[in-house]
Amino acid sequence: MTDGIVLTGLRKVYPLRGGDVVALDGIDLRVPRGAIHGIVGESGAGKSTLVRCVTALERPTSGTVLVDGEAVDAAGERDLRRVRRRIGMVFQQVNLFDARTAAENIAYPLRIAKVPAARRRERVAELLDLVGLAGRGGSYPAQLSGGQKQRVGIARALAADPSVLLCDEPTSALDAATTRQILALIRDVRDRVGVTVLIITHEMSVVREVCDSVSLLDRGRIVEHGPIGEVVGRHGTRLARELIPLPVTADSTTVEAAFAVEHTGEVFRAIGGIDGVAVAAGTVETLGGVRVGRLRLDVAPDRRAAALAALRQAGLHVTVAPGEEAA
Amino acid sequence: MGDWLSDLFSNPAITDRLPEATLETLLMVGWSALLAAVGGLPLGLWLHTTGPGGLRPRRSVNALLSLVVNVGRSLPFIILAIALIPFTRSVTGSALGWQAAVVPLTVGAIPFFARLVESAVREVPAGKVEAAQLAGASRAQILTGVLVRESLPGLVSGFTVTVIALVSYSAMAGAIGAGGLGFLAISYGYNRFQSDVMIVCVIVIVLLVQLLQTAGDLIARAVDHR
Ligand SMILES: Nc1ncnc2c1ncn2[C@@H]1O[C@H](COP(=O)(O)OP(=O)(O)O)[C@@H](O)[C@H]1O
Numbered sequence A: 001m002t003d004g005i006v007l008t009g010l011r012k013v014y015p016l017r018g019g020d021v022v023a024l025d026g027i028d029l030r031v032p033r034g035a036i037h038g039i040v041g042e043s044g045a046g047k048s049t050l051v052r053c054v055t056a057l058e059r060p061t062s063g064t065v066l067v068d069g070e071a072v073d074a075a076g077e078r079d080l081r082r083v084r085r086r087i088g089m090v091f092q093q094v095n096l097f098d099a100r101t102a103a104e105n106i107a108y109p110l111r112i113a114k115v116p117a118a119r120r121r122e123r124v125a126e127l128l129d130l131v132g133l134a135g136r137g138g139s140y141p142a143q144l145s146g147g148q149k150q151r152v153g154i155a156r157a158l159a160a161d162p163s164v165l166l167c168d169e170p171t172s173a174l175d176a177a178t179t180r181q182i183l184a185l186i187r188d189v190r191d192r193v194g195v196t197v198l199i200i201t202h203e204m205s206v207v208r209e210v211c212d213s214v215s216l217l218d219r220g221r222i223v224e225h226g227p228i229g230e231v232v233g234r235h236g237t238r239l240a241r242e243l244i245p246l247p248v249t250a251d252s253t254t255v256e257a258a259f260a261v262e263h264t265g266e267v268f269r270a271i272g273g274i275d276g277v278a279v280a281a282g283t284v285e286t287l288g289g290v291r292v293g294r295l296r297l298d299v300a301p302d303r304r305a306a307a308l309a310a311l312r313q314a315g316l317h318v319t320v321a322p323g324e325e326a327a
Numbered sequence B: 001m002g003d004w005l006s007d008l009f010s011n012p013a014i015t016d017r018l019p020e021a022t023l024e025t026l027l028m029v030g031w032s033a034l035l036a037a038v039g040g041l042p043l044g045l046w047l048h049t050t051g052p053g054g055l056r057p058r059r060s061v062n063a064l065l066s067l068v069v070n071v072g073r074s075l076p077f078i079i080l081a082i083a084l085i086p087f088t089r090s091v092t093g094s095a096l097g098w099q100a101a102v103v104p105l106t107v108g109a110i111p112f113f114a115r116l117v118e119s120a121v122r123e124v125p126a127g128k129v130e131a132a133q134l135a136g137a138s139r140a141q142i143l144t145g146v147l148v149r150e151s152l153p154g155l156v157s158g159f160t161v162t163v164i165a166l167v168s169y170s171a172m173a174g175a176i177g178a179g180g181l182g183f184l185a186i187s188y189g190y191n192r193f194q195s196d197v198m199i200v201c202v203i204v205i206v207l208l209v210q211l212l213q214t215a216g217d218l219i220a221r222a223v224d225h226r
């Protein structure tokens, strides 16, 4: 099976007068067909540049981009227009055409692809239904709420049956409840249409809610990546910490441990058998279909070395909270 | 008051010449507005397309277009009209009459409208163009279906400003033999000291401008879905 998206050695350098800006510094990424992959990273990490390279709105300085096995970066203008029809894009600013109704916006890519009017009408009705806006086709964007506009944006992106759906901060302009609905819609669309989805975001909650796998982008490099269930089980990593944050406790806490939920019994038996260790806080979440538990443990200062060794011996991945190593 | 009014309606300069002069002004403005739209819209789009961030940036072409437009806009209309007399004569066969005035009016209005087109189109967010590019749209399709269509309210407002500028230029053209309301106001009101004729001409011009602005605003609002 070919992958939905394959990036190899992708680099993008913006030559500026003050010196070159390396926006992407050698990205290798493989997203299987039908998967929802999240790319997280702080502002300026290169997330937007990465999607823009996938759409060829931006030409990579070097490296290759394959969408459904077809090279995007080498395509000439005519080929590019054909390849782009296999790519749907959802923007943070939605970018609907204000002079067109919701239905006309959704029909736009079909019109460009010269789909006959009758077939176009059918498809638009289908898509309005898919995004939960049946009957609102005649509304102009100005008459729709932020969430409704993004639904139209998603329908337009899906109109020409793309094999890849790229979403650049699709929910960053939306409130929490609307964000949930839009993410649920994206997941639902993937389940029904089987489209490969790449979601760019700076919010961990988006990854938690919808992604199967995730990459952490930092200054143009992927510094961590993997399926969600695997990533949260790694210890001391930024993704694990941020994906399942522990409740804040007042007492000085010392160590954190993560485990698969089916091992809860053994974990607690092990902890119970170690002197000077008490559970301060804990949480369980389902991520990418895997239930993961994380504990924060209070360790008595005089028993510290022995307790840590015993916890590790019990098969727990233990990390000492930053700043407390020296304590 | 009553005397003054009846004087007005018995003054042949007003009863005979005013309707004719008004018609000449309308024809002059109408034709030059039409030609300015036909010439200024593509020129403005070309300016935008070749400019930085345009669909096909071309530094030198853009600099040249910009220069031509700036020269056209910086010449005072009256000088443009006089400088163009030989050209006007070769186009219309005469340098007098409203038909002749259409030539300098059009030449003056094209760069004027082109700049307004360029700034209206520049207001279209780049993201909308990208959305169209991702749908596989060609440059021509983006130009008409996105840039022009999305900036239509601004284009209509810009055209209204242009037509109103043409009304005032046309009055100036009257001073150099173009006929119309400007000519009537100058030849009777100024040269023959009939200030009532001058006042009536000014009133008709003000009403005309008022009417054009109202119509322009109505149309701009009708095509604005934001
Ligand atoms: N067109 C451009 N010209 C110059 N530098 C750019 C351009 N686009 C992005 N950059 C730079 O590239 C880096 C990554 O930007 P971006 O991909 O937008 O980050 P993100 O989406 O993660 O916030 C930033 O340092 C940004 O300033």
Ligand SMILES: [Mg+2]
Pocket: A047, A048, A049
């Ligand atoms: Mg960004």
